Structure formats: structure tokens, C-alpha cells
Amino acid sequence: MTEPGNEHKTFMPGAGTWLGRILRVREFLITLVIILSGVVMRLVTPYFLTASNFLAILIGLVPSGLIVIGETMVLVGGGLDLSVGAVMALSGTLAGLFMLSGLGIALSVLLALIIGGLIGLLNGLLITKIHVNALIATLGTMTIARGVALVLTEGFTVTNLPGAFSYVGQGSLLGMPPMVWLMILVIIVADIAMRHTTFCREIYYVGGNERAALLSGIPVDRVKMSTYVISGLLSASAGIMLASRLMAGTPTAGNGMELSAIAAAVIGGASLVGGEGTILGAALGTFFLAIISNASIILGISIYWQGVVTGIILVLTVAADMFIRQRSSPR
Amino acid sequence: MADLSDRAFPLLEVRDVTKTFPGVTALSHVNFTLNPGEIHAVVGENGAGKSTLMMILSGVYQPDSGEILLDGQPVRIMNPSHAQSLGITTVYQELSLVPGISVAENVFLNRAPTGPLGLIDWQTLQEATRRLLESLGMDVDPSALVKDLLPSQQQMVEIAKAFSLHVRVVLLDEPTSSLSRDEVDRLFTLLRALRQRGIGIVIITHRVAEVFDLADRITVLRDGRVVGTWRAVETNPDHLVVSMVGREVKEAGHRTGLKLESVVMEARKISTPGLSEVSFTLHPGEILGVAGLGGSGRNELGRVLFGLQRLTGGELRMDGQPLKLTGPLDAIKRGIGYIPPDRKTSGLFMRMAIRDNIVAGSLGAISRWGLVRNELGDRLSEHYRTQLSIRSRSIFQPVSTLSGGTQQKVVVARWLAKRPRVLIVDDPTIGIDTGAKAEIHQLLADLSARGTAIVLISSELLELFTLSHRIMVLRGGRVVGQLTPVEFSDERVMVLAAGGSATGTQGMVYEHD
Numbered sequence: 001m002t003e004p005g006n007e008h009k010t011f012m013p014g015a016g017t018w019l020g021r022i023l024r025v026r027e028f029l030i031t032l033v034i035i036l037s038g039v040v041m042r043l044v045t046p047y048f049l050t051a052s053n054f055l056a057i058l059i060g061l062v063p064s065g066l067i068v069i070g071e072t073m074v075l076v077g078g079g080l081d082l083s084v085g086a087v088m089a090l091s092g093t094l095a096g097l098f099m100l101s102g103l104g105i106a107l108s109v110l111l112a113l114i115i116g117g118l119i120g121l122l123n124g125l126l127i128t129k130i131h132v133n134a135l136i137a138t139l140g141t142m143t144i145a146r147g148v149a150l151v152l153t154e155g156f157t158v159t160n161l162p163g164a165f166s167y168v169g170q171g172s173l174l175g176m177p178p179m180v181w182l183m184i185l186v187i188i189v190a191d192i193a194m195r196h197t198t199f200c201r202e203i204y205y206v207g208g209n210e211r212a213a214l215l216s217g218i219p220v221d222r223v224k225m226s227t228y229v230i231s232g233l234l235s236a237s238a239g240i241m242l243a244s245r246l247m248a249g250t251p252t253a254g255n256g257m258e259l260s261a262i263a264a265a266v267i268g269g270a271s272l273v274g275g276e277g278t279i280l281g282a283a284l285g286t287f288f289l290a291i292i293s294n295a296s297i298i299l300g301i302s303i304y305w306q307g308v309v310t311g312i313i314l315v316l317t318v319a320a321d322m323f324i325r326q327r328s329s330p331r
Numbered sequence: 332m333a334d335l336s337d338r339a340f341p342l343l344e345v346r347d348v349t350k351t352f353p354g355v356t357a358l359s360h361v362n363f364t365l366n367p368g369e370i371h372a373v374v375g376e377n378g379a380g381k382s383t384l385m386m387i388l389s390g391v392y393q394p395d396s397g398e399i400l401l402d403g404q405p406v407r408i409m410n411p412s413h414a415q416s417l418g419i420t421t422v423y424q425e426l427s428l429v430p431g432i433s434v435a436e437n438v439f440l441n442r443a444p445t446g447p448l449g450l451i452d453w454q455t456l457q458e459a460t461r462r463l464l465e466s467l468g469m470d471v472d473p474s475a476l477v478k479d480l481l482p483s484q485q486q487m488v489e490i491a492k493a494f495s496l497h498v499r500v501v502l503l504d505e506p507t508s509s510l511s512r513d514e515v516d517r518l519f520t521l522l523r524a525l526r527q528r529g530i531g532i533v534i535i536t537h538r539v540a541e542v543f544d545l546a547d548r549i550t551v552l553r554d555g556r557v558v559g560t561w562r563a564v565e566t567n568p569d570h571l572v573v574s575m576v577g578r579e580v581k582e583a584g585h586r587t588g589l590k591l592e593s594v595v596m597e598a599r600k601i602s603t604p605g606l607s608e609v610s611f612t613l614h615p616g617e618i619l620g621v622a623g624l625g626g627s628g629r630n631e632l633g634r635v636l637f638g639l640q641r642l643t644g645g646e647l648r649m650d651g652q653p654l655k656l657t658g659p660l661d662a663i664k665r666g667i668g669y670i671p672p673d674r675k676t677s678g679l680f681m682r683m684a685i686r687d688n689i690v691a692g693s694l695g696a697i698s699r700w701g702l703v704r705n706e707l708g709d710r711l712s713e714h715y716r717t718q719l720s721i722r723s724r725s726i727f728q729p730v731s732t733l734s735g736g737t738q739q740k741v742v743v744a745r746w747l748a749k750r751p752r753v754l755i756v757d758d759p760t761i762g763i764d765t766g767a768k769a770e771i772h773q774l775l776a777d778l779s780a781r782g783t784a785i786v787l788i789s790s791e792l793l794e795l796f797t798l799s800h801r802i803m804v805l806r807g808g809r810v811v812g813q814l815t816p817v818e819f820s821d822e823r824v825m826v827l828a829a830g831g832s833a834t835g836t837q838g839m840v841y842e843h844d
């Protein structure tokens with residue numbers, strides 16, 4: 001099928017107008033939806049649009065906000081990381097166990113981070129060198145990491161952590177816990193990095209067409225491996241911050257987080273085939289899901305409904321996206 | 332087929348059909364008829380419009396103008412399943428079988444006979460398949476898994492699948508491309524048997540000689556137009572080839588001033604799976620043509636020179652130093668570039684912009700302190716967009732919206748931006764319209780004139796003749812001949828490439844795999 005013309009597509013009409021261009025920027029659309037939800041909630045209840053509620057949302061957002069960054073980088077590179085939630089739980093409990101065993105706070109945190117990075121490296125090696133399917137490889141490490149966390153703690157939460165450890169998660173810096181500032185900083189840095197650094201641009205090429213990337217001189221394996229390592233590191237840091245906030249290492253933390261991270265990234269414009277997505281979009285997607293969950297709680301909607309709502313939003317977003325794409329490129 | 336000419340209408344008629352894609356007229360006022368019990372071959376070069384015609388008949392595309400008549404009645408073939416219901420069935424070049432299930436299930440895919448509970452009636456299924464295969468003279472076990480069959484048997488199952496319907500017209504797209512000589516014979520026997528039953532058969536191919544004995548009539552397409560339709564008995568393969576190519580081979584006048592004293596790359600008896608003991612030298616500014624049939628090792632040669640395949644023997648040298656390539660990254664560092672034959676799957680980032688495709692290989696060069704400097708990338712891309720006249724609105728247009736030829740220019744631009752010393756090019760103009768083809772030829776000629784050595788692997792003789800300073804012919808992984816421009820001729824290359832006598836290969840159109 002190499003006739004000329006098969007690959008022709010009509011470009012989206014009106015693509016050149018500023019309105020058309022802005023409407024196709026996912027970040028803008030999500031922001032719009034978030035504002036709209038805020039307005040609706042304001043009309044329904046006075047408890048939503050308050051500083052304290054917003055702070056609560058932001059604090060609750062920290063682990064998922066960090067995890068979604070790594071997940072998005074992996075997705076952009078054409079991969080998938082299911083191990084994020086389990087790595088978060090493992091590094092949180094490990095950090096706690098290290099502290100209890102007498103290692104200093106700094107060393108414990110460092111070790112927990114390294115272990116998160118190593119799991120990411122293992123994911124990357126399995127996927128690039130042994131060519132294990134990303135879904136299977138990270139499903140495996142997810143199960144192992146969760147299992148190890150449960151074995152080490154026998155299912156119990158690790159408590160009695162040194163008091164100083166609570167600063168990051170419970171302290172206050174300019175009105176918010178330091179971990180919230182950290183998350184915002186990491187999101188900004190990662191977003192800029194994904195747009196402007198040579199290394200991160202390579203991730204888009206690898207996800208866009210792995211083979212063409214290889215033939216163009218992009219170190220495909222190294223790029224893919226790096227995304228998994230970054231994802232592991234960010235998952236570990238999310239676990240450590242959660243432990244600091246709760247002053248406990250919870251082996252069951254982050255259950256199902258891998259799926260909500262993927263959902264948030266996709267809502268934010270990432271594609272499961274790779275090559276597309278931004279950190280800002282993914283962060284906004286996470287924020288949006290957090291708002292929905294917060295609103296359900298305020299409105300007294302059963303927690304069981306949240307899954308339903310999240311699922312509907314995910315399906316609607318992706319369906320709307322496919323619809324727009326098909327409209328813009330008729331075969 | 333004189334007895335059929337009494338019919339008032341042909342079985343299938345294409346009347347004045349035109350089909351355009353942005354920038355390309357794929358088919359222009361095409362007329363074509365198919366009688367019952369006729370085998371009608373449609374031949375032409377790549378890009379001549381054969382596949383477009385086929386896709387219109389199978390309902391994949393709608394013609395822009397003109398009409399299609401079945402039994403003299405105008406029909407609009409809405410989609411492939413509609414074509415099926417009209418009795419027009421298509422056997423695609425790429426097999427559409429499910430490898431992990433049985434022959435019987437493939438043949439009756441989604442139409443399997445079911446029992447009272449809606450469960451598949453396996454016995455009836457096996458029996459029906461066995462009867463069908465026997466009636467078609469096929470010796471295939473209905474319960475065998477498709478993946479365990481030979482390519483020819485798979486092709487037969489594909490055909491059987493088409494025949495389990497009430498079929499009247501069969502369209503075959505390059506049916507012999509993956510078959511051995513024996514398997515081709517068996518396929519043709521089957522097709523003759525079908526012709527006996529009054530079924531109309533259209534074979535789309537670029538191998539004239541192969542279908543010459545089989546076809547009743549032959550239509551030649553060139554650049555989307557019908558050059559002519561002949562009864563096989565009234566023409567000969569040579570005449571058809573000339574009609575397909577449409578011109579005599581002409582010499583390009585750029586072969587002067589080659590400095591043969593320095594050698595940029597040298598291969599000494601290099602071997603790799605598919606290639607054995609190939610030796611050649613490559614001079615700066617030289618275009619070394621590599622000819623060979625599919626399976627001759629010509630693709631492997633390109634891959635091994637770019638480090639995509641490891642050497643199992645022999646030695647590569649660059650600038651007199653031994654060259655051990657560990658992979659494409661290494662090759663690129665040494666100044667070697669590679670344009671792969673499969674542009675869409677290996678060459679382009681389809682969803683990305685022209686700009687991003689051009690700078691893909693030069694991210695380091697347009698970066699400082701790890702940050703990509705977009706204005707440099709824009710300038711670089713704009714420069715090549717103008718220089719290569721890449722027809723587009725801007726450098727931000729996604730390459731998926733460009734024509735094949737324009738897309739290939741983007742790939743060429745990526746390598747021009749890297750200024751390689753040796754560029755390996757594998758079938759650079761496959762499936763590209765004639766205009767863009769000439770432009771890409773000019774680009775390659777200019778590049779070589781500025782000192783880049785080019786290894787031009789091609790399935791098109793004309794392309795090799797136009798550009799090469801020398802042509803190396805491969806057969807069975809070995810070098811079987813080197814030709815200088817005065818020796819360039821279809822016949823000479825074909826004799827070497829096919830390894831037969833001149834008469835056996837005349838008119839046999841050079842093919843790609």
C-alpha cells in the first residue's frame with residue numbers, strides 16, 4: 001500500500017485562528033472545566049471555595065501530584081508504569097523502618113529514594129534490555145514492591161517516627177506545608193524541562209516513533225530507562241512525603257494509584273500510544289480529579305460514587321478527544 | 332474468451348474514474364472492464380495508481396468522479412463489507428489471517444456455523460472447510476493453525492476465505508510477492524480453475540512476466556492514467572515494460588569530477604545473515620548503486636553499514652581505520668546516515684510537525700546547556716523547507732498531512748542537517764509521485780556533488796541508472812557483478828540479479844520486497 005495519497009489527511013479547518021488553537025490546548029480546556037466546577041460548587045455550597053478547603057485539597061494532592069509527573073514522562077515515552085502506587089507504599093514504609101532502626105532521617109529518606117530509583121531502573125532494564133512488555137514488567141514490580149512492603153511490616157503501619165520528620169508534611173512554610181511547595185516546584189521544573197530540555201524532547205521522539213528515533217540517532221533505550229527511573233524516584237518521594245504527613249509508613253498506601261495517575265495524565269492530554277502529553281496538563285488533570293473527590297465529600301455523596309464519576313470523566317474526555325481528532329482528520 | 336464477448340455488459344466496469352488526494356492525482360479518467368471468466372492483470376510502477384484502483388473497487392476509497400458498473404448497473408461501493416456483499420472480494424498483499432487459530436476458523440471468521448445453544452458447531456465447521464478447500468484443489472488441513480502453514484498455504488487460506496462467500500469478482504494485490512516459484516505455480520493453477528467457473532479476477536502487480544502467461548488481458552497504468560489495455564496474445568512483456576516506464580533510460584550528466592584517489596569507506600568480505608563476503612570501496616562524492624531482487628541481501632547491506640545488524644565476518648573500514656559499529660548511534664557519530672525504505676514506520680514521526688521531524692537528529696546541535704533553542708530549530712527547518720521546497724503551509728504542519736514525496740523530503744532534510752559523510756539510502760522514492768521523485772534525485776545528486784558518498788540501494792533500475800556512478804549487483808547475498816555507466820541496461824542488471832539467461836528474465840520487472 002504505497003500509493004501516494006494514502007497518508008493524506010485534511011488539516012483541521014480553522015486551525016489557524018487563535019480561538020481554534022487555544023481550544024485545542026488541553027491545559028486551557030481543563031482549566032476552564034476546573035473554573036466551571038468551582039463556580040457550580042460555589043453556588044451549591046459555601047464550604048467549597050474557602051482557603052482551608054483549598055489547602056486541604058492541595059495537601060491531599062501531594063502524592064498523586066508527584067506520581068503523575070513520572071507517569072506522564074513514562075507515557076510520553078510510549079511506556080506504562082503500574083508500579084508507582086506500590087513503590088510509593090514501599091518507600092514510605094522503608095523510610096519509616098530505616099528511621100526506627102536508628103538510621104538518621106536524612107539517610108533513611110535517601111535510602112528510600114534510592115530504592116525507588118532502583119525499582120524504576122529494574123523496570124527500565126526489563127523493558128529495554130529483555131524486551132518484557134511494559135505492562136507485564138511493571139505489574140510484576142508492582143506486585144513485588146507491594147508484597148515486600150507487606151512482608152516487612154506484616155501488614156501493620158510503621159509508627160513512632162522521629163518528630164522532626166513531620167516538618168515536610170505537617171510544618172508550615174508561607175502558610176502551607178513544605179511538601180506542597182515542593183510539589184509545585186517539581187511540577188514547574190518538570191513542565192519546563194519537558195518543553196525545553198534536549199533530554200526531555202527526546203522522550204517525545206521515542207514515544208512518537210521508537211524506530212525512527214533510533215534511526216535518527218536518539219539513544220532510545222537510555223531515554224526509556226530514564227523515564228522509569230524518574231518515575232520510581234518521584235513515586236518514592238511521594239511515599240516519603242505521605243509518611244511525613246501521616247507520621248506513619250503505610251504498606252497499603254497508594255492502592256489503585258497507578259490507574260488514577262494514568263487517568264489524570266490522559267485527561268491532561270497524554271496518549272497511551274506515546275509521544276503526547278504535558279506535565280502541566282497531567283497536573284491539572286490530577287487537580288481536577290482531586291476537586292471532584294473533594295466536592296463529593298462536601299456534598300455528602302458516597303465515596304463509592306467517586307470511582308463512578310472519575311471513570312465517567314475519563315471516558316468522556318478520551319471520547320471527546322477522539323471525536324475532535326476524527327473531525328479534524330477525516331480519512 | 333470469445334464466447335463471453337456476446338454478453339451485453341462486462342461483469343465489472345470502471346468508467347472515467349478520477350481520484351485525487353491533496354497534491355496528487357492518483358487516478359485520472361481511468362476506464363477498465365472485467366468480463367466473467369477473465370483474468371485481467373493491472374500492471375504499473377509503484378505509484379502508478381494500481382493500489383488506488385484496487386481500493387476503489389474494494390470500497391476503501393470513493394472515486395471523486397466517474398462511475399463503477401456491476402452487470403451494467405451503476406453501483407456505489409460504500410465500504411469493504413458492502414463490496415463483499417456485492418460479490419467483490421479482495422485478497423490483500425498483507426495477509427489478514429489470525430495466526431493463532433485454525434484454518435477453518437479463519438475461513439469462516441465470524442460466520443462460523445453454530446449449534447442450538449449458539450455455540451460453534453466444530454464438526455460442521457471442519458467439514459465445510461474441508462469441502463471448500465477440496466473444491467478449490469487445496470491440500471490444507473482445516474484444523475491446522477495458520478501460523479504453522481507455509482506462506483503459500485496461508486495465501487491459499489486467504490483466497491479460500493474470500494471464496495466461502497458468493498463471490499463474483501476477486502481482486503488480488505501483488506499475490507506473488509511472498510511466494511516461491513512453485514507456490515506461484517500452485518496459486519496460478521487455482522486461479523485458472525476459478526476462471527473456469529466464470530469468476531472475474533483482477534491481479535494487480537508490477538511483475539509483468541509473471542502474469543503474462545496467466546492473464547487474458549493486461550492494462551498498463553502510469554501516473555494514474557491508463558496507457559492501454561491489450562489482449563495478452565497481442566502484446567509482449569517488453570512492450571508492456573516500455574509502456575509502464577514510459578520513456579527510455581536517460582543518462583544524468585553529473586558523473587564527472589569524481590576523485591577516486593581517496594576512499595571514505597571500504598568493505599572487505601563483510602558477512603552477516605543474508606549477506607556473504609561483500610567487498611567494495613566508496614569514494615567521497617560517489618553514488619554507489621546497489622541492485623538486487625528482494626532477498627538478495629540489498630536491505631541487509633544497508634542495515635549492516637548503519638550498525639543495525641552485526642558483522643559476522645569480514646571488516647569495514649572508514650578513512651583507512653577499522654570500523655566496528657555497535658549500533659546506529661555509533662554509526663551516526665562516525666558520520667554515517669541512513670534513510671530506511673519504510674518511510675512511514677521507520678523514517679517519520681507522523682504526528683509531529685515538519686520542524687520536529689527535521690531537527691530530530693540534530694537536537695544536540697541546536698541545544699545549549701541541555702536546553703533546546705527553538706529559534707535555532709525554526710531557522711534550520713525553515714532553511715530546509717525552502718531549500719528542498721517542502722510543500723507545506725509552515726514548518727509547524729504535522730507530517731501526517733503531507734504527501735508521500737513531501738514526507739520523504741522531510742526525512743532527507745533531517746540528514747542534510749546532519750551533513751553525513753556517508754549516506755545510505757534504501758529505496759528513497761518508493762511510492763512517491765514522479766515530480767517529487769525527480770526532486771529527491773536532484774537532492775541526492777547535489778549532496779554527492781558536495782562530497783557525501785552515497786550508497787543507493789534501490790528496487791528501481793531507472794533510479795539506479797540515473798544516479799549511480801557504479802552499480803553493484805547482489806544475488807543471494809553475494810556480489811555478482813559491478814557495472815559502469817556504459818554497461819547500465821535493464822537486461823544486464825536483470826541477468827545478474829536473477830542469475831538466469833537473458834530470455835528468462837526479459838521484461839521481468841525489478842521488484843521490491
